Amino acid sequence: MSFPVRARDFLAGGDGAARIRQVLQQVGFPPAIIRRVAIAAYEAEMNIVIHSEGGELKAQITPGVITITARDTGPGIPDIDLAMQEGYSTAPREIQEMGFGAGMGLPNIRRCADELEIKSAPGQGTTVNIIIYNR
Amino acid sequence: MGYFHSVHLEEDKCKGCTNCIKHCPTEAIRVREGKARIIQERCIDCGECIRICPNHAKIAVGDDLTALAAYSYRIALPAPAIISQFAGQADLEHILGALVAVGFDAVYEVALAAEIVARAIRRYLDDYRGKRPLISPACPAVVGLIQVRFPSLVEQILPLATPVDVAARLAREEAMEATGLPSQAIGTFFISPCPAKITAARQPQGGLPGPDRVIPLAAIYGDIRQRLATAVPYPSRAGAAGYGWGHSGGENASIGGRRLLEVDGIHHVIEVFTRIEAGDFEDIEYIEAQACPGGCVGGALMVHNPYLARLELRQLARGLPPRPANLPEAGASLVAAPVQPRPSLQLDTDLATAIEKMQRLEATQAMLPGLDCGSCGSPSCRALAEDIVREEAQDTDCVFVLRDRVRVLAEEVVELARKLPPSMAQPERRNRDETPGNS
Ligand code: SF4
Ligand code: SF4
Numbered sequence: 001m002s003f004p005v006r007a008r009d010f011l012a013g014g015d016g017a018a019r020i021r022q023v024l025q026q027v028g029f030p031p032a033i034i035r036r037v038a039i040a041a042y043e044a045e046m047n048i049v050i051h052s053e054g055g056e057l058k059a060q061i062t063p064g065v066i067t068i069t070a071r072d073t074g075p076g077i078p079d080i081d082l083a084m085q086e087g088y089s090t091a092p093r094e095i096q097e098m099g100f101g102a103g104m105g106l107p108n109i110r111r112c113a114d115e116l117e118i119k120s121a122p123g124q125g126t127t128v129n130i131i132i133y134n135r
Numbered sequence: 136m137g138y139f140h141s142v143h144l145e146e147d148k149c150k151g152c153t154n155c156i157k158h159c160p161t162e163a164i165r166v167r168e169g170k171a172r173i174i175q176e177r178c179i180d181c182g183e184c185i186r187i188c189p190n191h192a193k194i195a196v197g198d199d200l201t202a203l204a205a206y207s208y209r210i211a212l213p214a215p216a217i218i219s220q221f222a223g224q225a226d227l228e229h230i231l232g233a234l235v236a237v238g239f240d241a242v243y244e245v246a247l248a249a250e251i252v253a254r255a256i257r258r259y260l261d262d263y264r265g266k267r268p269l270i271s272p273a274c275p276a277v278v279g280l281i282q283v284r285f286p287s288l289v290e291q292i293l294p295l296a297t298p299v300d301v302a303a304r305l306a307r308e309e310a311m312e313a314t315g316l317p318s319q320a321i322g323t324f325f326i327s328p329c330p331a332k333i334t335a336a337r338q339p340q341g342g343l344p345g346p347d348r349v350i351p352l353a354a355i356y357g358d359i360r361q362r363l364a365t366a367v368p369y370p371s372r373a374g375a376a377g378y379g380w381g382h383s384g385g386e387n388a389s390i391g392g393r394r395l396l397e398v399d400g401i402h403h404v405i406e407v408f409t410r411i412e413a414g415d416f417e418d419i420e421y422i423e424a425q426a427c428p429g430g431c432v433g434g435a436l437m438v439h440n441p442y443l444a445r446l447e448l449r450q451l452a453r454g455l456p457p458r459p460a461n462l463p464e465a466g467a468s469l470v471a472a473p474v475q476p477r478p479s480l481q482l483d484t485d486l487a488t489a490i491e492k493m494q495r496l497e498a499t500q501a502m503l504p505g506l507d508c509g510s511c512g513s514p515s516c517r518a519l520a521e522d523i524v525r526e527e528a529q530d531t532d533c534v535f536v537l538r539d540r541v542r543v544l545a546e547e548v549v550e551l552a553r554k555l556p557p558s559m560a561q562p563e564r565r566n567r568d569e570t571p572g573n574s
Contacts, residue, residue, distance in 0.1 A: 001497065017413075018409070018413075021412070021413070023493055025480070025481075026480055026481060026482055026489075026493065027481070027482060027486065027489040027490055027493050028478070028481040028482070028483070028484070028486060028489050029486070031286065031287030034287070035287070035412070035413075035414065038412070038413055038414075039413065039414055042413065061490055061493070062490065063486040063487045063490060134486075
């Protein structure tokens with residue numbers, strides 16, 4: 001499953017994560033797993049909306065593992081360790097004023113994920129790989 | 136499945152128009168062979184289909200006044216919203232009196248039980264430290280929605296009995312004491328604004344007792360109305376707060392204080408629950424969620440316009456004391472059985488099989504036109520894809536897929552028609568720009 005994500009589209013932002021949640025529910029994963037996947041996918045999707053020039057959200061589902069991949073083009077993350085700190089945000093002020101980009105995105109994803117891999121370089125865009133085990 | 140549903144289809148009235156399928160919040164209706172069919176496991180008896188059906192083919196099955204004959208002492212339990220249907224025409228005590236005039240021996244106002252429940256909710260919220268927000272159990276259509284579509288939220292349903300059940304239990308206790316009759320001689324009759332409450336009473340959670348019978352308001356509206364003018368007043372014991380439960384926001388108002396949210400209309404409820412499942416709304420303590428527009432005054436079995444009904448109810452409540460002077464202690468009658476999920480939307484009980492079906496579902500959906508026209512009898516292209524994967528429908532049920540197939544077939548037919556038997560066939564003409572020569 002793959003969903004395109006547009007930059008700055010706050011109205012559609014979250015739709016991909018919502019669809020993933022729906023699919024997992026219909027498949028019958030345990031609610032606790034669904035919750036974690038949904039939160040991680042939502043944050044990853046919103047990161048694309050807020051920080052990038054657009055990208056896509058992907059989900060790969062097997063009985064044992066759910067993999068969420070969020071890939072975007074854009075400025076990338078210069079210092080990943082810094083971005084992982086709670087409350088650290090590079091979101092422009094007008095977006096923070098809308099209640100987004102509070103610097104909780106990546107820390108939230110880390111809390112939900114069993115494995116988290118972030119590939120990014122300035123100007124090269126970002127790929128976030130989230131793995132959640134069903135056990 | 137032996138699940139009782141109040142909502143039924145009257146086949147001979149149904150024209151198969153597909154108006155209902157799109158409005159059902161759990162996608163429980165399909166039109167097959169020209170008739171609407173309700174998938175029993177999914178129906179939550181919200182009554183949306185009753186409201187929308189232009190042919191009045193969807194009905195709610197309940198009791199009527201003939202059921203009174205089965206008991207020697209009969210107690211009416213009018214839902215708070217019921218009063219709104221007569222509020223412009225008589226005062227509260229005359230409306231209650233009219234209930235006696237149609238054949239009941241006593242009236243126990245559900246509004247009184249509502250105030251008892253409100254007090255219990257206040258106490259419960261004071262001590263509650265678990266997952267937020269808690270969700271009101273009062274609207275059975277909402278509880279059904281959670282069971283079917285939001286199974287992970289069942290644990291957030293407030294574990295207290297509903298005002299209807301509390302009223303039925305207390306009314307019985309009081310009547311046994313007052314009359315000395317045995318329990319089985321006493322009948323409690325809830326007068327319902329909606330099919331969901333008929334189903335809830337017939338399908339009590341965990342076998343705990345509720346009302347014995349349920350009469351839809353529409354079934355006795357005329358009988359009550361006729362007697363309004365001549366009725367002997369019957370004393371009311373409830374207050375304005377209890378009657379407020381009849382419309383949206385009234386339950387929260389009777390609980391008071393705190394961060395309480397109210398939402399009404401089933402599609403709005405779905406929006407809010409989707410957010411709660413995603414982890415939002417955690418700063419809200421309690422949600423009063425009602426399936427009908429405006430709350431129970433907008434129930435599917437009510438007669439009057441919901442907005443006017445709300446106005447009348449509020450105006451009548453203005454003349455009542457805010458709360459009753461002494462509220463009975465309810466004790467054991469507040470016990471509720473835990474709500475279990477009714478997961479009927481899952482594709483398969485086995486995860487691997489379900490994932491495989493989901494892949495087929497996604498692929499099938501991609502082949503469909505995405506117009507959600509409903510001509511196939513399923514509420515949306517995705518629902519048709521689901522029905523196909525469940526082997527309850529075929530891709531040619533889609534008029535567009537069918538047309539495409541017919542076109543391909545027609546082209547083949549034309550192609551075949553051009554072919555002649557070898558005895559008559561001319562040698563095929565060569566392509567013009569192909570240079571003639573040996574090969
Ligand atoms: S009562 Fe509600 S859930 Fe049941 S079929 Fe009608 S619309 Fe669907
Ligand atoms: S809001 Fe009231 S009338 Fe409507 S379904 Fe719920 S309980 Fe019944």
